[in-house]
Amino acid sequence: MQKRILVVEDESSIRDMVAFALRKADMEPMLAADAREAQLAVAATVPDLILLDWMLPGMSGLELARRLRKETLTAEVPIIMLTARGEEMDRVNGLEAGVDDYVVKPFSTRELIARIKAVLRRSHGDDGSGVIELGGLKIDGPAHRVHAGADTIAIGPTEYRLLHFFMTHAERVYSRAQLLDHVWGGSVYVEERTVDVHIRRLRQTLQPWRLDGLIQTVRGAGYRFSASA
Amino acid sequence: MQKRILVVEDESSIRDMVAFALRKADMEPMLAADAREAQLAVAATVPDLILLDWMLPGMSGLELARRLRKETLTAEVPIIMLTARGEEMDRVNGLEAGVDDYVVKPFSTRELIARIKAVLRRSHGDDGSGVIELGGLKIDGPAHRVHAGADTIAIGPTEYRLLHFFMTHAERVYSRAQLLDHVWGGSVYVEERTVDVHIRRLRQTLQPWRLDGLIQTVRGAGYRFSASA
DNA sequence: GATGGTTGTCACGCAACCGTAACCAAAACC
DNA sequence: GGTTTTGGTTACGGTTGCGTGACAACCATC
Structure with a gap:
């Protein structure tokens, strides 16, 4: 079954690159540029995994992660954060917010896909029925x-x-x-x-x-x- | 062990800048200005990674990437493409040709080196999944x-x-x-x-x-x- | 307010693990 | 060939990390 991945990233070039890589790996990208768009997208369709940029306009990715964790619909959806170099020290906070994994920018698309698959595999056995x-x-x-x-x-x-x-x-x-x-x-x-x-x-x-x-x-x-x- | 990076780029100023950055990062640059020079260089010594400009005189970087992928010697060598802004839509074709990553011009040498290291790490058994x-x-x-x-x-x-x-x-x-x-x-x-x-x-x-x-x-x-x- | 179930904390004990010193083997040096 | 240096190996005391049982606090239900 095709997995739906929500990509929350304000930089369009990265967003497009990720979207293409996802399609190639037989996953369906859902795109959002900021927290508001992300929440709308989630309300429409619950994704199988969320890819979240650390820095977002308006609300930080971390804050968004916390909120998503509190919503019943998305509490179980795994989250991978995209962080730039130097933001790494904040991993501690991220783990507290229930983030599943990190990918440090710049990353190659192969690396990203490998991580996504690893996280999905982990929450595997879950066929969607819970x-x-x-x-x-x-x-x-x-x-x-x-x-x-x-x-x-x-x-x-x-x-x-x-x-x-x-x-x-x-x-x-x-x-x-x-x-x-x-x-x-x-x-x-x-x-x-x-x-x-x-x-x-x-x-x-x-x-x-x-x-x-x-x-x-x-x-x-x-x-x-x-x-x- | 020093890594050999083949740089295929017709603009000499960029070529020199990249070569300098590579040496500083303890990597050995191999330089080529067009597809023909690139093929000669590869025949002489197989590089650990190829940095390929999108626009080259004679043959496009993309076409060269396709050919290198078909050669047994270079089929496994990772390729990073250098693209100018506005050429981004063609990423699709690049990824299909087996390109590992992209760097959009103008780029900082630090970013370039970071990407190169990320790709090299992957080709060394570390796919990013840990x-x-x-x-x-x-x-x-x-x-x-x-x-x-x-x-x-x-x-x-x-x-x-x-x-x-x-x-x-x-x-x-x-x-x-x-x-x-x-x-x-x-x-x-x-x-x-x-x-x-x-x-x-x-x-x-x-x-x-x-x-x-x-x-x-x-x-x-x-x-x-x-x-x- | 009594009862049964659940939760967080603590103290104890054991087994695994770690760092050190001492001794042995192998190179390197003269 | 003898001496010095360097690394391999072993044994042992001390420490730490984890499992376990007990217990008081809390909560819900009756």
């Missing part, structure tokens, strides 16, 4: 349910959000700080070790189905959900 | 994993950081002090000989896959990661 199945575990977004084979797994709210984040971002390591930002929402302050405890609880609820191995510890780095080994 | 493959070893940054073929290699935190640094800076010798700086982070003080021990440990973890030879000792200078022999 149901994801990975490693014998099935999470049903709309129904807010978790299944292992025929069984339904009883799971608490935080555990559910954590698991959902992991399954939409599989095969990638996230630090405690990143998990707090993505799952708890950057605004509240909680101890980093709290993540450990919830990881433990999640593993414990998955244990009866021998699925606790899906959540792996990467010493010194964080945690990873992985269906392989 | 996964690098060199000498039968694959390191996956986002997943924080190391692979040899189908196997996943278990590796400790410091070993991982060391390997990651080596693979992003292959074919170059680094002293113990430099490695401490880059891998440990300049702030903490540790003995230089500590590096030896971690090199040893890294070699040991790679040994079962006969990949320990990738890390070479350069007596009196330091260590080097090399995929070639």
Whole structure:
């Protein structure tokens, strides 16, 4: 199925270049020059991924990312930010806003496409219905349910959000700080070790189905959900 | 290792400017004023990257790009095109001809060098997705994993950081002090000989896959990661 | 206001990991 | 051939990071 990519970029030459590269890679570009246009576009059709320039007229890309994350429609849509050299130090802020990846300008179109595909692959298993199945575990977004084979797994709210984040971002390591930002929402302050405890609880609820191995510890780095080994 | 960049540009002032910038960035310029000179130069020495002006006397840069793509010698060499403003609509044809990137005139030398480096990085196993493959070893940054073929290699935190640094800076010798700086982070003080021990440990973890030879000792200078022999 | 469930924090313990020193092997130098 | 320098290898004490169990605070429901 063709993926729809929303490109929010005020510089027309970059926008056109990206649009062409997307078409060539069999993806459908949606173009917007500023935050307002972006919001209109999103209201019309929800894209599969959003490509967001860091600097935009009116509202910064970061601010727009925050708002999109709060909207129900776009909360789950992955975001890739385009940053110029020297804006890199702000990655920290971006990760707090729930940005999935960064591409530093100047970039080659191949590099950009590779990143987009990587992010889409990560949120893969999601066929658009909101149901994801990975490693014998099935999470049903709309129904807010978790299944292992025929069984339904009883799971608490935080555990559910954590698991959902992991399954939409599989095969990638996230630090405690990143998990707090993505799952708890950057605004509240909680101890980093709290993540450990919830990881433990999640593993414990998955244990009866021998699925606790899906959540792996990467010493010194964080945690990873992985269906392989 | 010095990279050879073939510059095909009929305007001598631009050619000289680019040549100067390349030398400053530790790259070796090869100069050509038209398509014929370019083909002769390529026949003599295959460059690592080709910088091609859109407008050339005799044959258009685009046409030359197409021909170079068909030659076995140059089929894999990345191409960056230089286009004047207003020629932008033709990007479409360029991308179809297998051009890797564009730089629009007028450009700053800094931007040009940045683009060149980005494209070279990609042609060196780094496609921008954070996964690098060199000498039968694959390191996956986002997943924080190391692979040899189908196997996943278990590796400790410091070993991982060391390997990651080596693979992003292959074919170059680094002293113990430099490695401490880059891998440990300049702030903490540790003995230089500590590096030896971690090199040893890294070699040991790679040994079962006969990949320990990738890390070479350069007596009196330091260590080097090399995929070639 | 009692009950059951959920959440964040802490303290403890264990295993993995790290840095250092000491010793051994191999070059390089004279 | 002997000495010096450089790197390889090993063993070990100390530290750190993570898993775990316990617990108080909170919330909703009855």
